[in-house]
Amino acid sequence: MGESHFARCQRKVASRLKITNVLIREGLAECLGTFLLVIFIDASVAQWILGKEAFGDFLSVNIASGIGLTIGIYAAGGVSGGHLNPAVSLAMSILGRLSWRKLPVYMLGQYLGAFLASALLYAVYYDGLVAYDGGERAVSGETATAGIWTTFPAAFLGAGNGLLDQIVGTALLMLGILAVVDPSNLCPSRGLTPIAIGSVLAALGMAFGMNFGFAVNPARDFAPRVFVAVAGWGGAAFSFRSYAFWIPMFRASYRCSGRVRCVSAVRRTALSRP
Numbered sequence: 001m002g003e004s005h006f007a008r009c010q011r012k013v014a015s016r017l018k019i020t021n022v023l024i025r026e027g028l029a030e031c032l033g034t035f036l037l038v039i040f041i042d043a044s045v046a047q048w049i050l051g052k053e054a055f056g057d058f059l060s061v062n063i064a065s066g067i068g069l070t071i072g073i074y075a076a077g078g079v080s081g082g083h084l085n086p087a088v089s090l091a092m093s094i095l096g097r098l099s100w101r102k103l104p105v106y107m108l109g110q111y112l113g114a115f116l117a118s119a120l121l122y123a124v125y126y127d128g129l130v131a132y133d134g135g136e137r138a139v140s141g142e143t144a145t146a147g148i149w150t151t152f153p154a155a156f157l158g159a160g161n162g163l164l165d166q167i168v169g170t171a172l173l174m175l176g177i178l179a180v181v182d183p184s185n186l187c188p189s190r191g192l193t194p195i196a197i198g199s200v201l202a203a204l205g206m207a208f209g210m211n212f213g214f215a216v217n218p219a220r221d222f223a224p225r226v227f228v229a230v231a232g233w234g235g236a237a238f239s240f241r242s243y244a245f246w247i248p249m250f251r252a253s254y255r256c257s258g259r260v261r262c263v264s265a266v267r268r269t270a271l272s273r274p
Contacts, residue, residue: 023102026080027109033076033084034113038220040068042121046148050128058209065214066202073194082194085217086110091174107219114223118149122231137232139240146233149224151213153244162247165211169204173216176200215248222248 019025044064048056073082081098083089089106092098098106122129125148133143139152146152153162179185180196188196205214215221225245229237238245 023105026102027105029076029079030083030089030106030109031113031116033072033080033082034110034219035072035117036075036113037068037072037084037217038114038117038224039121040071041065041220042118042149042224043124046121046125046128049145049148050125050132052132059206062202062205062209065205066198066200068198069201070194070198073197077194080106080109084110084113084219085173086219087170087217088174088177110219111223114219115227118224118227119231121149122227137234139233139236146228146237147213149228150221150237150245151215151248153212153241153247154210157211159242159244159247162212162244165208166216166248169208169212169214169216172208173200173204176204212248218248221245 019028041061041064044056044061048058048061069084072084076082076084081092083092083098083106086107089098089103089110093100093103129145133145136143137146138144139146157165177197177200180187180193180200187193201216204216208214222245225237229235
């Protein structure tokens with residue numbers, strides 16, 4: 001039997017919509033993967049806060065974070081590798097596993113995906129948000145809701161301790177990822193790699209979530225913070241606690257890149273020994 005008219009039209013449409021530029025496809029894959037990561041993390045926090053702990057707790061947030069990362073890597077991994085984190089992409093460029101030419105595109109896709117996820121979550125939970133805070137958007141206080149989207153330091157946390165928290169958390173995340181994907185280690189099969197990496201993030205949340213909310217991802221923290229600022233919470237999303245937003249945004253990535261250089265150098269030295 002010949003090809004039906006509908007099938008021909010479908011094939012033509014698919015052919016015209018297909019993106020052939022590899023770099024654009026990789027950027028869009030990072031956008032989709034980061035979107036999935038952020039939507040699952042922030043939605044789990046929304047249920048916990050807006051539901052007044054009736055529909056979740058800190059453990060459920062950590063589990064959703066790990067599963068969200070797993071799903072995001074499954075969605076993007078076959079095209080871009082599934083970094084979903086500017087700190088990871090930067091580290092991969094330092095290690096020579098990602099071209100520096102591709103780095104800005106990867107980062108742009110990651111920040112865009114996180115922002116779009118924030119906007120969708122706001123729309124989905126809008127009525128619940130209004131019922132919870134009465135339309136008064138706050139960063140701190142009993143009806144604070146900005147923490148659904150982005151992270152803020154605990155009341156007891158100083159800048160130095162917060163900085164150390166983000167450095168250690170991001171370095172451990174990167175170490176876990178490299179341990180999983182390194183063929184010299186007992187790495188899992190390709191299909192199980194996203195589950196292993198998602199487990200690393202869930203474990204980090206369970207172990208290091210108290211201080212700063214374990215952002216360990218500049219895109220997951222900064223893009224939602226921008227959304228919060230323009231969606232009604234205002235400049236307090238950035239100015240809270242003496243502009244502490246810079247800690248997860250910049251220092252985690254910079255210090256993580258330094259740790260990656262050290263780990264890479266040590267590994268090369270160890271492998272070069274007879």
